[in-house]
Each structure stands twice: as C-alpha cells, then as structure tokens.
Amino acid sequence: MMRLPCLYHCLIVICFTAASAIGCKKTATPQVGPTPEATLKGTAAFPMGSAVVASPLNTNYYYQGTLLNEYNSMTADYEMKFDITEPQEGTYNYTPGDYIVGFAAQHHIRMHGHNLIWHQALPSWVLAFKGDSSAWENLFATHIKNEATHYKGQVASWDVVNEALRDDNGALRSAETTPNDGSGSIWRQHLGADYIARAFVYAHEADPAALLFYNDYGQEWLGVKLDSMIALLNSLTKRGIPISGVGMQMHIDINADTAAISEALRRLASTGLLVHISELDISVNPNNLTNITFTPALQLRQASLFESIAKSYRANVPPAQRYGITTWGFSDADSWIISYFHRQDWPLPFDANYAKKPAYFGLLKGLTE
16 A cells, blocks of 8 residues: 655645534545556667567567567668578569568657678679679669668668678778688678778668668777777768768677777767667677576676666767667577577577566666666
8 A cells, every 4th residue: 555645644634634624625635556667768868779570570469569668779680681682683572671661660660771781691693693893883782772762761770881890800801701701701802992981872872861880790899890990980981971870789798898898889989970789689608508507696797787888888978979779689589699509598688588687677777867
C-alpha cells in the first residue's frame, strides 16, 4: 500500500474530522498510476539502435516487441549488403532490405544502411568479373547509385565504405592478396587507393540528404590503425569529400581497456565528424572455452563495461556529434558471435529469452544524464 507523505495525510485527516463542523470539502485522493519503466531510448539523449534481421522481425513477437520498446534506430544486419542486393549483375534484390526499411518507417524508427562497399560479402559474379578499369568503375558506381537511389528518402544514413584498413599496419587493404579472403580488397586491386573517396561521391550524388559514414573496427586498440583512420577521415574532409561521420564498431570483450576506448572516442570526435558506436557487443568468452559458465562475476564485469562505454561516449563526444550507440543485435539468441565462432557466449544486453541482463542495466545506468 502506498504511504502518503505525512503533511498531506495530516491535512486529509483534519479535513475529514472537521468537515461536519466547518463544511470542509472532501478532497479526492490523487489517482497515482504505475511509473513507466525506464528504457534505453527513453533514457539516452541520443538515438539508441540495434542491428536487426528480417526473419525474427517478421515472425517473433518477443523480438519485435523488445525492439519497439527499447530502440529508436535500426541497422540492417546483412540484408542490404552487396551479395544480397545484387546477386547477379544488373539484377537487384531489395525484398529483404525493403521489409526492414518498411518496418522502420511504419514505426518511425531511424534507419541506418549497412553497407554499400565492403571487401567481403560479394557475389560470385563480382569476384569473377573481367574488365578494364573503366568497366570496374562502372560496376562500382552503378551498384552504389542504384542502391542509394532505391532507398533515397527512406534511409537516413549509410555505412558507405566498411573496413578498408588493415589491422597490422593501418594501410589500405592490399591490392595483391586474394580478393575476399579477409586481408585484401578487390576494390583497391581494380580501382586504386582513391576508391573510398569516389564511393562517397557516388553515394552523395544518388542521395544528397543521406548522412555518409566510414565504418571500421579496432579503434580501441589505439596505435597505427587509429592513426591511419584519423588521417583518412581528415584527408577526405579537407578534400571536400561528402563524409558525415565515422562508425566505431566496438566488437570487444570484457578485457577491453576502458582508457583506450575513451581516448579513441576523443580522437575520433576531434575530426569534427559525427561519431557512431555502430556495432557494439561485449564477448565474455574471447578464448573460446568449451566449459564456460556465465557466472554472476562475469555478468557484473560485462555490465560494468557497458556502463563505462556509455559514460565514455557521453564524456568524450560533444552532443552535436553523437549519432548514437548501436548494439549488434540485442538478444544473445541472435548474436553473430555465437554462430560465427561456434562457441558459447552472452555478448548482448538481453538474454536468449529477451529478458534484461545485468548488461542492460549497466548500459542504462551509463546513459543516465
């Protein structure tokens, strides 16, 4: 039973007691409803997003309900990548992406497109393509413009180029290695080092209103990759290339260095571009242990790191540059880490049954202004 504040209670008692003598009117007790639970999107001062997949979005009401309750930004997990959207040359398949984009529009959720150009997720016809530099340029430009035009006015922003830099030395992915093997880039091989700038130009020509991002991982390592990324971003900006922001993926584990994350965010913000934590998840089993248990201690470590990241984002990125925080999925049941590494893990804010984990409450606490 809710207890009334003492002063208010006393006034009511006095009023009722004296009513017959002095004609005091009976004051109705205020009707107090339940206090709404805090949500990620309701707490954050910037958009909170998640990567989504079309299948559970269409069939799983727990998935759909959690997304609608907690998030106000969406990124397509894989449905808008090259191998899905143009499986054969000149034949476009936008059906999976259209479903996701349509859902976002129906529910007034910001839609972030991912991605136009990557050295992976390429269809076989691109890998086997034969042609001179002009033919390759036409292939490249046509795909970017076709997809960006298709979603014009529906997608607020794009990861235009994804993961163009090497991990070891920060250089552009090599033109000499085997295409699509994870270390080389077919685009660098056939289009030269300046393909990144041209990708942004083509995307902007197709949709001048869309915000355009360069997206990559490993900034939290500091070192040469972050240095190279900063140099790339500054170079594009100085040349007048239409780049709006940078995506910091943040696929990390519970051993991540929080000071390094803060420094990376500060340096990325120093470019003056929008900063998007674009693919956040936190692995608790980076060593691929087969007998691991998600103990309370691991849960609290993960929650603390989610909290730290949200606080660091707020502390190191000026409000006008905060494009938001996006987790790569929200339920452990749908995490890419489990299927890709074939291991047990719990990297996201909700468990496999869509229940809030300590990670959720850590993230929520870190978002509190």
